[in-house]
Amino acid sequence: MTAYRCPQDGTLAETTALTWCCPVCRGPWDLDFEITGTLSPGSLAGRVNSLWRYEEVLPLAAPATTLGEGRTPLVPLTGTVSAKLDFLMPTLSFKDRGAVMLAELARRLNPDRVVADSSGNAGTAVAAYCARAGLPCTVYVPEGTSPGKTEQIRAHGARLETVPGGREATALAARAAADTPGTFYASHVFNPYFLHGTKTYVYELWEDLGGSLPDAIAVPVGNGTLLLGAALATAELLAQGLIERRPALLAVQAEAVSPLATAFRAGADDLPADESPAPTTPTAPTLAEGIAIPRPPRARQILAAVRASGGTFLTVPEERIRGAQLDLAARGLHVETTGAVCWAAVGDWTEGSVVVPLCGAGLKTGLAAPH
Structure with missing residues (x-):
């Protein structure tokens, strides 16, 4: 039985309804559903070459809307850092x-x-x-x-x-x-359902690395959809006995808009209450427009997921974001500025293996202009 469940108060709703949020607290839904079988690297041979190959762990099957999404390349950048090229998706982003x-x-x-x-x-x-x-x-x-x-x-x-x-x-x-x-x-x-799509990013890593995961997974965090998908996948892989430990989640934000990093460093479980009127003005300017989210609705879940993984938050200034984008381009990888923030954060990483997502193509935003 698949159902929506509110993580705050336990309210349930059918997934056939158009109820987009919990009617009690107006918060986002989680999804209750049962995984239908156990994966193994050997069981995937001959399956469709898209994210739908992991059908046992997905809440939907036999899609009519697929464009062949998923199965993006994993390439090394340094001796410890590899990049997953999600900007090669049909619409040029991991979304x-x-x-x-x-x-x-x-x-x-x-x-x-x-x-x-x-x-x-x-x-x-x-x-x-x-x-x-x-x-x-x-x-x-x-x-x-x-x-x-x-x-x-x-x-x-x-x-x-x-x-x-x-x-x-x-x-x-x-x-x-x-x-x-x-x-x-x-x-x-x-x-x-969106999070259960983004979790396939980690299932692909697990398959490409021969049934294992890196020591850490770095992800850019605004609303946290890729990070929460990664947390779902690592929990599922651990529960199925397919990995022995969960990798640390490294959540990366731009210094200019970093509410979650601030809360994490303060030891808070959530963002402080917002007592201001409805926002009508833009956030502080940042090259990383895709993660410029001042109040992500799943803030509590994001903070908890990073802590449970033994991970942390990293922030990067604007000049490093631009520098990282140019550096990646010099390596043959033209990504948008938001997609460069993780490379800016962990480019010199030496604490074990880490994978960064290159989330969006540079054609979407062009090269960042110098400040």
């Missing part, structure tokens, strides 16, 4: 891992409309997979979103709504639209 799950779920529920909010990459991914599924889609983005991303959203046939202010104002506008009857909210934050 395809979760967006295909949301679009496939929406296709089966057949809503009147789909809405999403994004700083760019999630919006482009949802737009593409909704086009694949034949679903009408509206994507809300903050003003100042990279033109390459907004052009991509429009190219996939989605309606684009530009919201004055920052990322928080955009999320509020999308959530208001999501409350309209007949609307499926393809939220990469509130809907846990």
Whole structure:
């Protein structure tokens, strides 16, 4: 039995409903479902060469919306650091891992409309997979979103709504639209199907490394969807006896917008209560626009996941983000600025093996201009 469950108060809801959040606390859902079998590296031979090869651990199967997403290359950068090239996904970012799950779920529920909010990459991914599924889609983005991303959203046939202010104002506008009857909210934050898509990133690492994982996994963290997916996967692999220990999760934020790193270092379990009026102004400027999230709804879960893994938070200044992007380009890897933050944080890492995701293609934002 698969069901939505609120991690705060235990409220349950059917996944066939269009209820996008817990009706009691308005928080995001988790997903209760049973893994149907145990994986082994040998059992994967001959399977489809996409993330859907891990069907035993996914809440959906036999998708009609797939674009062949997943199975991205893993390449060494140094003796201890390797990079997973998730910018080679169909829409040029790792968000395809979760967006295909949301679009496939929406296709089966057949809503009147789909809405999403994004700083760019999630919006482009949802737009593409909704086009694949034949679903009408509206994507809300903050003003100042990279033109390459907004052009991509429009190219996939989605309606684009530009919201004055920052990322928080955009999320509020999308959530208001999501409350309209007949609307499926393809939220990469509130809907846990997205996290069960992003967890395939770690299953691919496990397969490519011969049934093991690196000592640490570094991930950029804004809303934390890749980190929480990684935490899900490592917990599942450990429970199935497929790994002996969980790797440390290294959560990376830009210094300019680092609310979770601040809370982690203060020993807090959550972000402080927000007593300000509804936000209408942008966050502090940062090259890492994709993780410029001042109040992620899953903050408590993110902090707990990093601590449970024995990991930590790392922050990087703007000049290091730009330098890391240029350095990667000199190595043949042109990624967007948000995708360079983990390399900026762990490029000289010597404490065992670590993998960084290169999350989005450089064509989406271009090279960062010097400050």
